[in-house]
Amino acid sequence: MFRWLMVALCAAVFALPAAAAPPIEAYGRLPTLEQVLVSPDGTKLAYVRPEGESRKIVIQNLADGKILAGVGVGAEKLRDLLWVGNDHIAFSTSTTARVRSNSSSIDFVGRGEIAQTRVYDLTTRTFQLVLDKTPNTGNFTSGVQVRMSEGKPMLYAIGLRFSGVESYQSLFRVDVMGGPTRLLDSGPSVGDISTQWILDGAGANIARTEYDSKDGDWRLLVRAGVKWYPVLQEKAPLDPPWFAGLGPEPDTLLLGRLEEGREVYRPLSLITGKLGEPLDLKTGVRGFIFDSVTHRAIGLVENDVGSTMTFFAPADQAAWGKITRAFPGERVTLESWSDDRKQMVVRVQGPKTGAAYMFVDLAAGRASIVDDMQAGLGPDQLATPKMITYKAGDGLDIPAVLTLPKGREPKNLPLVVLPHGGPESYDGLGFDWWSQALASRGYAVLQPNFRGSSGYGQAFTAAGYGEWGRKMQTDLSDGVKHLAGQGVIDPRRVCIVGASYGGYAALAGVALEPEVYRCAVSLAGLSDLHKMLVWLRSRMGGERNETTRYWRRFMGIEGRDESGLDAFSPALQVTKIKAPVLLIHGKDDLVVPFEQSQLMADALTAAGKPVELVTLAAEDHWLSRGATRTQMLQATVTFLEKANPPN
Incomplete structure (x- = not known):
């Protein structure tokens, strides 16, 4: 209510x-x-x-x-919700399962996070499972959009179409008011090539991008009649251009790309196929704002502390x-x-x-x-979070979110360093249940946007390349020094807690800088970098893919020799660890395998170090369930209060 x-x-x-x-x-x-x-x-x-x-x-x-x-x-786990007109709601759910199609001849090996989309009719109180009755098509989706077309709201869904042993990423138009589902287009045979379709405000399929992750070939194609014509092609083993949306002017697209180490957005004419001058973005951009009817850009979210919305x-x-x-x-x-x-x-x-x-x-x-x-x-x-900035050891400015416990004087407080995952992500001033929970227990909470984070320009992100476990790690402890120098925190009462890459940073904190932290909590963190890459290659079909190249760039690997990763793998540096460690991991994690926490637990146990391992049953990488979120928080707070009492 x-x-x-x-x-x-x-x-x-x-x-x-x-x-x-x-x-x-x-x-x-x-x-x-x-x-x-x-x-x-x-x-x-x-x-x-x-x-x-x-x-x-x-x-x-x-x-x-x-x-x-x-x-x-x-x-099932609810992911997305959107209106389709005023009387229909589409919602996507996911579950961890084996991928199958409506064709008995197709059965993909292995498990994945499988998404399906349903439409609820508010008038008839009935459901429709999108693509469920479409011949030779899996009833799972990888993205949906809504457009008004032929005077009716239509749902546009990306799914897989099968022909023999081949599968094709395809675009379908679903008439939620009872009309037939239509196949609009299919991309190349699925393997290493991913396809993205670009619709105008009326649902016309006006352009598409194709990216070959194996070879790093990217291209943008424009439709003329029934044929596609390439207008841009680039070699991009990493950081291919990206479609940001329809441009402010008719018949234009907004294309984002990296130019001389900067994110640049240019309008591309669908008439001439030519790129225009870069948009004048003085503070940079975190995203664009789009009109709900035309779907053209009408403003932007600025790259500043408040994520200011500016309209054209x-x-x-x-x-x-x-x-x-x-x-x-x-x-x-x-x-x-x-x-x-x-x-x-x-x-x-x-x-x-x-x-x-x-x-x-x-x-x-x-x-x-x-x-x-x-x-x-x-x-x-x-508690009210605030943005602060401090200097890293080499002089780089590190922005961070600082949340202080309510009702306590900001002096000699116990501190929890809470680095984000990604690592290409960032923490801002929005509501964060994890930091608020820790602050409610009397801890100051520091969320550093260490080098390599997104949200502060490409140069800041690129400063993290090759710095995994190195300057990306010391950026965190430099924040501890900063707050200690101001008298806000007691440097003898500092723990580090994080998830995913943040979980790795927590383990690396006590392994690589053992004098800084009294304890560590790792949620779904990496512990053996070489074995993580081996696992990724097994899932991605080998070395030649964008995902593996992405991790190798941050980890600082060139060539085939990965032995240098051992020095930055916490599971192989357990003899240096002095602090107790809590490991928490979901059994259904398909981003960082449960094995990574088990490896760390086994290594610590063999070395006679204090460690606890908490298993989250049937939980994924994102803590999608309330029970396991609560289980994680309870275990974390109990552990922190014992290892680093707040009073």
Whole structure:
């Protein structure tokens, strides 16, 4: 249900009195709401609510708050949700399973994270499994889009079409109102080539890209009639150009590419096939904003601390400014909007609101609180993160998020260093349940955007190439030195916690810099880099693929000799470790295999070092289930409080 608290767009939101820290389960449970989407006509909301350990899609009338439908998802993991017109909801789920097709002759070896898409008809209360009855086609999808075509909302899905023993990545148009599903196009035979299709606002298939991961050949093709014509071709073993969306002007695409070490976006004319001048992006760009009807770019998300939204049209900019001014001192980000951009949902985070979804009706000049992002965590229970910058040992500026525990003086605090995964990712000021949980227990939490992170320009990312376990690692301990020098933290009470690459960084922290950290918690972290590459090659069909090249670039490998990785593999450096280690890993992890944590546990045990291994049953790499999120948090906090008491 809505918390129907009406506030004027210019009104203040008042904080509640201080309260005791919530139980750790409040942080680990599934979010109260996810994917809060306004219908195209602005009359309904669709959102995801937890229902025990599964999720339910709720559709609600905005005029009176009445629930129109509740759609249970079951045991599968809900990934994406989108409106298809005003009366249909498409949702994608995934499960870890063996890939099969509708053809008995096709059975792919091995397991994968398999996605399927269903459409719910709000009028008839019926479901449709996309591509389920399409001949010679698997009923799994790898991407869906929505367009208005022939006066009706259509769903465009990418699936696999089979012919004999060959399979072809293909684009289908699904008529959710009962018409036939049509095959629009097929790419080359699936192997090392991936295909991406580009649709215009009316659903016309106007362009496509093809990338051969094995040979590094990339090309962009434009359609003229029934034929495809290449207009751009490049050799790109890594970092191929990317399609950012339809350009601001008709008949243009926005193409992103690396030029002289910088991310550059250029419009490409579909008429002439020529690239235009680069867009003038003074702060860089984290993403573009697109019109819901034309699907052309109408603004961008700037590459600054606040991820500022800037619109090309003055009217759009004025409307957005009105919304952000309604929540002074708080961070406002767009979640969804109606086709006319008069009704929208925004996420608001700050000391007055906490972290909540707000429905904004620009036409009526009012806003309504939909609900908190996490049940039981209002403004009085949430710490306020802030961005800081410190110097690495070689002088490079390292941006980071610092979250301090509420109600404690920022002096001589215990610290948890919480590096992100990726490693090509970044931490910002959005609501983060993991750092909030740790801060609620009395720890300062530092989330460094070490070199190699994304979000700060290509030069910053490239500074991490070859620095895995080296400067990418010391960037973290340089943050500890910075906070210790300011007196904010006690350098004798520091632990390191992380997931995926962050899990590797946690293990490398106690192995490579044993004097810095009192303990380490690794969630799905890498421990033996050479064996990780061997596993990747076995899954990717050998050495010649973009994924393996990506990891080798960060790890600093040239040629065939990988023996140098041993010095940066925590499982092979356990004799240096002095601190206790907690390992946590999901059994269904297909990104970093469970074997990596088992190798580390065995090595530590053989060396007589203190170690615990917590197995998350039926969990993937992303902690998709509330029970295992809570299990991870409980194990982590119990371990931290013993190894590094907060008081």
